[in-house]
Amino acid sequence: MIGKLKGTIDEIGEDYALIDVHGVCYVAYCSSRTLGKLGSPGEAAVLFIETYVREDQLKLFGFLSALEREWFNILQSVQGVGAKVALAILSTLTPPELANAIALQDKTSVSRAPGVGPKVATRIVTELKNKAPAFAGEASANIGLKQEIGEGVASAPVADAVSALTNLGYSRDQAANAVAAALKNGGEGADSAKLIRLGLKELSRP
Template sequence: MFQYIKGTIDSFGEDYIVIENHDIGYKIYTSLETIGAVKGRQGKIIIFTQMVVREDDISVYGFSTREELKMFQLLTTVTGVGAKVALGILSSISIGNLAGMIISEDITGLTKAQGVGKKTAQRIVLELKDKIDHKLAILEPSLIPLKPTFTDANDEVVNALMALGYNRGEALAAVHEVEYGSNGVEDMIRRALKVLAK
């Protein structure tokens, strides 16, 4: 129904953003990758969308790039992978790394994503290996997951930011942006606060 929504950012949640367009707020479920990409942007942004209709629910999922939307659509074609699981995968692994893992049949790497066990990882590889655009796999030369594990230090920083009044989605996005190169928890908190203050 919608190809994309263009508007200004109203608010963030743990796994969604609200985009205001003509005085209407659209709740769009999205990945941490997209939340990190659009957070702090001024003016209008474009979110590429996919409506998911179930018997008891109608939801809109959206991403900051067409490539991430395409990967979401491919993931939801896999047996046993619904929209929520697909979103968890995209919040754990970047699309470039994900494409590389599927092409190289990296089952272990895929199981590090939220909600993905060994059997699901095997199905993803089996059903998508021939459908993945190999160009996606070279968008990022390093096959390092964006969030291979969420460390105790990261959890501590997220909890500290939430205690300061930020919601979990904002805190996760900020930690995701500063986790590499930080020198301990206190340094990560300081850097995350600078990100959130932008």
């Protein structure tokens, strides 16, 4: 079982990277986001690897972080999501963005990935909602509030403020982050008008 490759980039293809490890070149299939950040031929590279062994093939899938690899496996626990679709999702959303989308039950963001229709997107945000906090990475700070918003159990002022900000054109994730910051500044007892005002102030920061 191969868990990680450390070597030199030999080639970058459309959906794979060829990594030279002491003269042995390994083909690792990657998301377009990973390939874009990996580097250029001749540069050093490190990839976290998920090894797939089937009767008729052996494939390596490469990731920039262990967290990205975790999401690759978690996504495939959902019916209708195989390796190809999981990579497409990770090409579209970073692990923190994916955790946020699932917490907020944001099917639209998930369905932006090629090959993910409304039904599959619904299954992903529904079946994986309890996984989001543990695998949110840098997005973990506000993930609890986003789950409350996504499940419709957030307080009325919070829900109203998020709704108002999304109606102004902000994404649910942007709105939720702004309201989370507003709660810290305005206090848990702040009404919706105050949360909207403070949220807009937060969103206007460069």
